[in-house]
Amino acid sequence: MQDLNNPKLFKQQAFIDGQWVGANDNKTFSVRNPFDESVIAELPDMGKAETQKAIEAAHDAFPAWKDKTAAERSAILRKWFDLQMEYVDDLGKILTTEQGKPLEEAKGEIRYGASFVEWFAEEAKRIYGDVIPGHAADKRIVVIKQPIGVVGAITPWNFPNAMITRKIAPALAAGCPVVVKPSKDTPLSALALAELAEQAGFPKGVFNVITSSNSKVIGEEITTNPLVKKVSFTGSTEVGKILMKQASGTVKKVSLELGGNAPFIVFDDADLDAAVEGAIASKYRNAGQTCVCANRLYAQEGIYDQFVEKLAEAVRNLKVGNGMEKKVNIGPLINQDALDKVEDFVDDAKQKGAKVITGGNKHKLGGTFYEPTVLSEANEKMKLTHEEIFGPVAPVYRFKTDEEAIKVANDTPFGLASYFYGRDISRIWNVAEGLEYGMVGINTGMISTAVAPFGGIKESGMGREGSKYGIEDYIVIKYLCFGI
Numbered sequence: 065m066q067d068l069n070n071p072k073l074f075k076q077q078a079f080i081d082g083q084w085v086g087a088n089d090n091k092t093f094s095v096r097n098p099f100d101e102s103v104i105a106e107l108p109d110m111g112k113a114e115t116q117k118a119i120e121a122a123h124d125a126f127p128a129w130k131d132k133t134a135a136e137r138s139a140i141l142r143k144w145f146d147l148q149m150e151y152v153d154d155l156g157k158i159l160t161t162e163q164g165k166p167l168e169e170a171k172g173e174i175r176y177g178a179s180f181v182e183w184f185a186e187e188a189k190r191i192y193g194d195v196i197p198g199h200a201a202d203k204r205i206v207v208i209k210q211p212i213g214v215v216g217a218i219t220p221w222n223f224p225n226a227m228i229t230r231k232i233a234p235a236l237a238a239g240c241p242v243v244v245k246p247s248k249d250t251p252l253s254a255l256a257l258a259e260l261a262e263q264a265g266f267p268k269g270v271f272n273v274i275t276s277s278n279s280k281v282i283g284e285e286i287t288t289n290p291l292v293k294k295v296s297f298t299g300s301t302e303v304g305k306i307l308m309k310q311a312s313g314t315v316k317k318v319s320l321e322l323g324g325n326a327p328f329i330v331f332d333d334a335d336l337d338a339a340v341e342g343a344i345a346s347k348y349r350n351a352g353q354t355c356v357c358a359n360r361l362y363a364q365e366g367i368y369d370q371f372v373e374k375l376a377e378a379v380r381n382l383k384v385g386n387g388m389e390k391k392v393n394i395g396p397l398i399n400q401d402a403l404d405k406v407e408d409f410v411d412d413a414k415q416k417g418a419k420v421i422t423g424g425n426k427h428k429l430g431g432t433f434y435e436p437t438v439l440s441e442a443n444e445k446m447k448l449t450h451e452e453i454f455g456p457v458a459p460v461y462r463f464k465t466d467e468e469a470i471k472v473a474n475d476t477p478f479g480l481a482s483y484f485y486g487r488d489i490s491r492i493w494n495v496a497e498g499l500e501y502g503m504v505g506i507n508t509g510m511i512s513t514a515v516a517p518f519g520g521i522k523e524s525g526m527g528r529e530g531s532k533y534g535i536e537d538y539i540v541i542k543y544l545c546f547g548i
């Protein structure tokens with residue numbers, strides 16, 4: 065087990081109603097280190113009853129929390145941000161230990177996640193309404209915004225810190241108490257956030273963390289309990305659809321940050337070195353395990369061979385290893401299933417004509433490490449064209465015209481992130497407006513920030529996280545009509 069040098073942040077209990085507690089039946093589940101499968105923690109394996117308790121605690125905490133002034137909530141969020149920044153190293157170590165990403169990347173996630181807390185500490189004070197000119201001489205209309213109520217948040221393993229703060233910072237800022245269910249693979253980061261939330265002064269019941277190996281049971285309670293007014297989910301499209309269906313029974317508002325299939329288009333007027341740099345950043349971050357990773361790389365025919373070779377040269381320089389070691393760029397995949405899926409994608413692609421330019425095998429380190437890979441001659445018959453690879457594999461496709469690039473890029477039910485490199489201003493506007501995605505990176509492979517509205521369209525979800533728009537997901541609008 066890694067030396068988690070701050071025992072205060074390394075919690076092995078769930079956090080409900082301001083108490084650190086075990087499961088009612090004292091059952092636990094193991095959290096394992098993805099480097100060597102060693103057990104790093106035993107956590108409460110909770111179920112329906114504990115989830116109900118957490119939801120009731122949040123419900124009971126709602127009136128006092130929403131009645132605090134915006135400035136009071138803002139101050140507590142700001143303190144929480146300050147604590148996260150103070151403990152960035154400890155939080156990063158916990159994250160790398162349970163998720164596997166390189167420590168510097170983990171610390172980057174902590175800073176990114178904390179930036180949402182900082183942002184919404186400020187936005188808490190800007191939840192403005194409207195005054196609307198009356199529709200009659202004796203009428204006056206005022207629009208007010210109020211917190212929606214108890215929020216249930218379910219989050220994935222690939223960004224165990226930031227996917228929580230990106231969701232609950234706006235909820236808490238708006239005046240909503242939250243019940244969080246992190247992934248069973250990476251719950252420790254959520255518990256460390258709860259410890260710092262307690263230190264920051266969040267009242268009991270406002271921030272609750274349920275730990276469980278049975279996400280289905282917890283999810284059913286969160287999506288059907290009438291005390292929960294909002295479900296916010298980040299994860300696969302498949303699970304998002306299940307949760308949306310379950311939430312419909314009580315007509316809960318849902319925010320869904322789901323899967324992606326990002327195109328990364330390189331036009332013949334692109335700066336190829338910049339495009340390679342952007343492709344490395346977008347494709348291989350978190351070992352390719354992000355929803356906004358470039359999933360399909362398209363290079364215009366005139367620069368195809370040059371781009372492939374430059375990309376492969378850069379990929380060969382990526383260092384694979386234990387995320388705790390310095391200069392490591394690529395950690396292990398989260399589990400054996402993930403490794404098997406990546407192997408299957410590459411085998412299928414090779415059978416259908418792909419050429420391995422570099423990588424293409426399980427890494428000699430063993431475990432769930434995979435070689436950073438570049439495949440040329442990719443085509444639409446291959447499985448990895450239509451599914452999230454969620455691994456360090458870059459298939460490169462050829463295209464001839466701008467119109468063809470837009471068409472193939474849009475040929476997916478997903479619509480989260482997209483990227484392209486080019487310099488002609490008319491081309492940039494035509495392509496940016498033609499891409500059917502929630503986000504477009506233009507001459508950059510890194511687009512995620514708290515100041516912008518992160519989210520997708522089509523089967524990549526609904527709702528936005530970050531920016532001035534992010535808080536709207538946790539607000540209800542009410543208008544007051546005054547007869548005078």
Ligand SMILES: NC(=O)C1=CN([C@@H]2O[C@H](COP(=O)(O)OP(=O)(O)OC[C@H]3O[C@@H](n4cnc5c(N)ncnc54)[C@H](O)[C@@H]3O)[C@@H](O)[C@H]2O)C=CC1
Nearest residue numbers: 219220221246247279280283299300303321322323324355
């Ligand atoms: N759009 C975005 O911002 C993001 C999307 N994702 C997507 O998430 C997927 C990878 O993350 P995973 O954790 O493997 O996704 P997942 O959908 O398997 O799990 C996500 C969360 O849902 C829980 N869950 C699973 N089945 C459930 C059920 N039946 N009821 C209730 N909860 C359930 C899991 O325990 C976990 O906490 C990829 O598709 C990726 O694209 C991941 C991160 C960000």
Ligand SMILES: O=C(O)[C@H](O)CS(=O)(=O)O
Nearest residue numbers: 222223353354355356512
């Ligand atoms: O894929 C994810 O989990 C994140 O949304 C990616 S990012 O926001 O860190 O870019």
